[in-house]
Amino acid sequence: xxxxxxxxxxxxxxxxxxxxxxxxxxxxxxxxxxxxxxxxxxxxxxxxxxxxxxxxxxxxxxxxxxxxxxxxxxxxxxxxxxxxxxxxxxxxxxxxxxxxxxxxxxxxxxxxxxxxxxxxxxxxxxxxxxxxxxxxxxxxxxxxxxxxxxxxxxxxxxxxxxxxxxxxxxxxxxxxxxxxxxxxxxxxxxxxxxxxxxxxxxxxxxxxxxxxxxxxxxxxxxxxxxxxxxxxxxxxxxxxxxxxxxxxxxxxxxxxxxxxxxxxxxxxxxxxxxxxxxxxxxxxxxxxxxxxxxxxxxxxxxxxxxxxxxxxxxxxxxxxxxxx
Numbered sequence: 001x002x003x004x005x006x007x008x009x010x011x012x013x014x015x016x017x018x019x020x021x022x023x024x025x026x027x028x029x030x031x032x033x034x035x036x037x038x039x040x041x042x043x044x045x046x047x048x049x050x051x052x053x054x055x056x057x058x059x060x061x062x063x064x065x066x067x068x069x070x071x072x073x074x075x076x077x078x079x080x081x082x083x084x085x086x087x088x089x090x091x092x093x094x095x096x097x098x099x100x101x102x103x104x105x106x107x108x109x110x111x112x113x114x115x116x117x118x119x120x121x122x123x124x125x126x127x128x129x130x131x132x133x134x135x136x137x138x139x140x141x142x143x144x145x146x147x148x149x150x151x152x153x154x155x156x157x158x159x160x161x162x163x164x165x166x167x168x169x170x171x172x173x174x175x176x177x178x179x180x181x182x183x184x185x186x187x188x189x190x191x192x193x194x195x196x197x198x199x200x201x202x203x204x205x206x207x208x209x210x211x212x213x214x215x216x217x218x219x220x221x222x223x224x225x226x227x228x229x230x231x232x233x234x235x236x237x238x239x240x241x242x243x244x245x246x247x248x249x250x251x252x253x254x255x256x257x258x259x260x261x262x263x264x265x266x267x268x269x270x271x272x273x274x275x276x277x278x279x280x281x282x283x284x285x286x287x288x289x290x291x292x293x294x295x296x297x298x299x300x301x302x303x304x305x306x307x308x309x310x311x312x313x314x315x316x317x318x319x320x321x322x323x324x
Contacts, residue, residue: 003056005049006115006305007065008108008297011036011083016048017298018056019305023119025298027055038089046098053099062102064304066111067091073153073313076105082172106313108300110156113140114147114313115303116256120294127252130293131158133239133261136172137180141250147313158249159184163241169194179245182238185214185261191238192217192231202227218264236268240275247280247288258293265292 069081076092113130122128128142137159141148159180168177220228277285
């Protein structure tokens with residue numbers, strides 16, 4: 001069976017996996033990143049990919065890398081990545097010189113979408129959206145069975161449409177009230193801080209700010225803590241606005257929610273679904289399924305490997321990724 005190396009390159013770690021063409025991940029090679037300079041990241045990435053290639057043997061047909069940022073799908077250059085502070089970083093070209101294999105580079109969220117669509121909850125659908133609710137909100141859109149890439153490979157950045165442009169939180173991108181600022185894991189923490197004055201006896205914030213997590217708030221809400229529930233309810237209201245907007249934008253059959261916050265499962269879905277239905281107007285209510293993604297943190301590696309199998313993110317891939 002053919003194998004490819006699927007790489008999930010994050011702002012703090014890299015994982016290279018040996019993946020067969022049915023999406024099965026056979027082994028993972030991980031390492032934390034301590035220095036985000038391009039040359040240092042490439043060295044760590046190359047070492048992990050090399051170990052994966054050795055494990056995968058002669059059946060390895062290519063390398064797929066999911067990286068944060070805006071990616072030139074043809075060259076594999078990272079045009080801009082705020083996570084790393086890179087501009088016009090020649091990631092694909094550099095790795096082709098190190099390995100005698102085709103190398104493809106795509107945005108990490110689009111790779112995760114491809115993985116979830118091909119091997120996860122999106123199988124057997126034609127119109128599909130993945131949202132990853134973590135520190136930020138990543139995403140990807142499949143329309144008519146084709147991953148939407150956009151004019152300059154930027155399609156799917158749903159985290160940066162504004163849902164509260166007048167009274168929302170300031171987003172890392174500089175705008176006010178972006179979907180990401182309101183409905184990511186970071187957004188949940190900010191909601192907890194925002195409603196704290198209404199709960200002066202709450203012990204939820206009796207920890208250092210850098211120790212407070214969305215998981216802690218969510219678990220406290222599930223246990224009935226009034227402060228946490230106030231934050232959670234505001235968070236779910238903002239999440240519902242963004243989801244209803246996405247339904248209006250692309251009318252998908254399924255929206256899959258991944259990332260850390262999605263571990264809330266039915267506690268989140270039961271709160272959000274009725275609100276999404278109330279905000280859905282131009283298509284029949286309830287016709288878009290809201291589900292928790294199936295592949296978890298493995299979606300990016302599976303999708304990056306699938307990118308290598310098919311010769312690019314597009315099903316009609318024209319990306320050129322020569323070896324050597």
